Amino acid sequence: MNPLKTISSLVVAFALFSFIPKEKTIVVKVKNNLNKVRSFETIALTKSFLKVNDLSSLGIRDKKTGKLVVTQLVDVDGNGTMDELLFQPVVAPKTTQEFEVITISESEKPKPPENCYSRFVPERTDDYTWENDKVAFRVYGPVAQKMIEDKIPGGTLSSGVDAWLKRVEYPIINKWYEKTINKKGSYHEDTGEGLDNFHVGASRGVGGIAVKDKDDYYYSKNYTQWKTITTGPIRTSFYLKYADWDANGNKIMESKIISLDLGNRMSKFETSLKGAKEIVAGLTLHEKKGIVTGNKKKGWLSYYEPIGDSEIGTAIVASKEYFCSFETYDTPKADLSNAYATLKVKNNKVIYYSGFAWKKQGQINNAQEWQEYLNQFSQNINNPLEVSLAK
Template identity: 40%
Template sequence: MRNDKNLLKCLLMFFSFSILASAQNKTAKITVKNNLDFARKEVVSIKGKSLFNIVLGKKTADLRIKNEGTAAYVVLQWADNNQDGKLDELLFLADVPAKGKTKYTIVFDKSIPLPESAVTAYSRFVPERTDDYAWENDKVAFRTYGPDAQERVEKKLPEGTLTSGIDLWLKRTDKPIINKWYAENTKSPGYYHIDHGEGYDPYQVGLSRGTGGIGIWEANSLSVSQNFVGYKTITAGPLRTVFELYYAPWTYYEVNETKRISLDIGSNFSKFEILYKSNRPLPNLATGIALHDNKGEVKINKKEGWFRYAEKMDGVFLGEGIVTNPKIVADAFTDVPETKGGSNLLVVTHPKDNKLVYYAGFAWQKSGQVEDAVDWDTLLQKQAKLLANPLKLTIKGN
């Protein structure tokens, strides 16, 4: 009997070792398919069961992904989205032709150098300028404001800002500018309000929603939150930056709001995921775009789910826009109250499951990305198509 037990134990150990060895030798093939009639270069992800099956029994630090068409290895980013110490997602930049496919191979070989990205997505809390939170990629940059900036307004101190709207930084370089501009502003206050060759910040949020702030539309009036009261940086890049902003309960509905914001390299649009709880059912959630002096042009396309404002800022074209699922849109219109600086293009939605998702962004003529409103409309139409037709990943093990 004892010998039988020892034999069974040996067989189980051998069987377990065989499974592990097989897993360690396993690679995988990825096919990324594009159904649209234009080429796409986007950040895609592997997560869940597919990721678990690939990395089981292996060192994630050894993982590499090769584009079979070019034989080049691609930039990777691991993400721990809930910050529990476990990797949830593997990101890489897919390059797929129009109406076509690109094939990739996953290998585990630490001798292959990991490529670095020439451009990056990035975000951070900025205590040196009161308490902004700022984020950027190679196309665009944004910021919004925290409790110290609000307290400065309430106490009538300098450098104060009271708004939950989203500010735009107009950059015309694909290099990072957040750290540089804030550092220079510390030495020379007002530095980033002047274009030194990389862009500048002429955008005024004021009482408006900036580009992508939210509110509740009721009785012909927009109720909004104040500055964020807390934040969490989830990942700073290089392919995607993700962070969360937390807001104190606001309005009669006692809305507890979390903004989860992400930005990928190569995109003009930040993704906003508004997660909320409230003591009473909300009539709606609205997101908006500042109309500034109301001299620009509004375009509303409820059928495709995109909404934009086209204006001149310091004599140069600037296009701002919001893109979302048209099925959740209840209405869209301009709101021009008597209070100066509070005009918005509003998109009123009926979100589901206490979550609202939309994309908000811009393009500036001096960046070389657009020349006019026609170009900006084309980018918005393209973004709407991207959301409706995500790239499709197929993963097969070898």
């Protein structure tokens, strides 16, 4: 073998290899237009946005620090293919931060606790319950409704939203149900993690909807179908469908996707609705010992009241696109007094947020702090982070 020929061949091969174009790194730019740090706001990247065919092997790396960030893959339509890649950036005031989309193995991905969780609960009639590191909620299904209609004890007839007052970051849904069903305790008693002492009944609870016609309010019965979409470290979401219901002669068709993200006190309700141009989303007034406040310009309604040995603030928030006004409906009829936010239905859809803060949790301690949280939340949803690809 001629050594000169071998060296010559290697040089040519190296030269050819150096001209092979390298795959361009995808860089996502996240712009914060507000004069405050933004965190716990979820970015959803799709295949079409990233111009890729598959999301399953992708991760996100902070370009400045080189650190991998927590991500979550979501199969939105349930066809077995991942449709969204979620992450929550921390972006300084008035800055644009860059993140690299990289190929990564499953073992390399950060493994935080999955605090955003939801499930159907057949062992407690047919609740559907969801939670994150701040709050927990539940709604009621058709078995609970039929028990009431058949006069069987233990049922619930309500399309209102129940609040579970947790004061720990880790998941409590399975633990609380297990101890109650196995008679090892009750989720109505606080043993250090919180409790369910929030009464819903026929009220709207924390964010149930109604249609107002003249001076009367009409609403659905319990949900009829459910489907879990995702659970994980960043988001849990699920689908609910309701039987068609009557609003003073108008047939209302309703379904919704509810989601709850890490670090948030407000569940997002994306409601699909036919049969009405407006809806109202309500907050129960319980014994009417609290204070209703609202801000039409900023798009929120709040009720702050005593509960047990503590206090709780509940709220409805919507963007300027949907929020119209708010009012208080006071009646001597049990559970039917609610504060209502009036919301536009646009193209058969309405989007709003509903949630709460419990003083005993030790993070929001009075009505003023609760209203400040709502102001900040409203500012965020009306000024979303801007996401683009670097050129």
